[in-house]
Amino acid sequence: MSASPTSQAESVSFLLNGEGHEVPAGTSVAALLERLGLPADRVAVEVNREIVRQPFREATTIDAGASIEIVEFVGGG
Numbered sequence: 001m002s003a004s005p006t007s008q009a010e011s012v013s014f015l016l017n018g019e020g021h022e023v024p025a026g027t028s029v030a031a032l033l034e035r036l037g038l039p040a041d042r043v044a045v046e047v048n049r050e051i052v053r054q055p056f057r058e059a060t061t062i063d064a065g066a067s068i069e070i071v072e073f074v075g076g077g
Contacts, residue, residue: 012064023062030057033070044071 011022023032029052033040045052046069052060062068 012062012066014062014064014066014068016068017070027062028058029060029062029068032062032068033057036070038070038072042073044073045069 010025012025012027013020013022015021023035027035029045029047030040033043033045040054040057045057047060047062048067
């Protein structure tokens with residue numbers, strides 16, 4: 001069974017740290033972090049080479065073809 005054009009429009013493909021991923025259309029950066037189980041206060045997020053600060057993550061949606069980099073802060077000494 002092939003996917004209908006409607007189902008293709010309901011998800012977007014993007015790169016996350018260089019690997020292909022898909023999320024439902026309209027997914028925010030904040031929702032992506034939650035979906036990945038990452039602590040929002042311990043990561044830096046860059047979308048298409050622009051840093052997305054924590055207050056703007058809920059309003060920033062993931063577009064098809066986006067390139068997203070997520071770096072988790074690690075403590076140590």
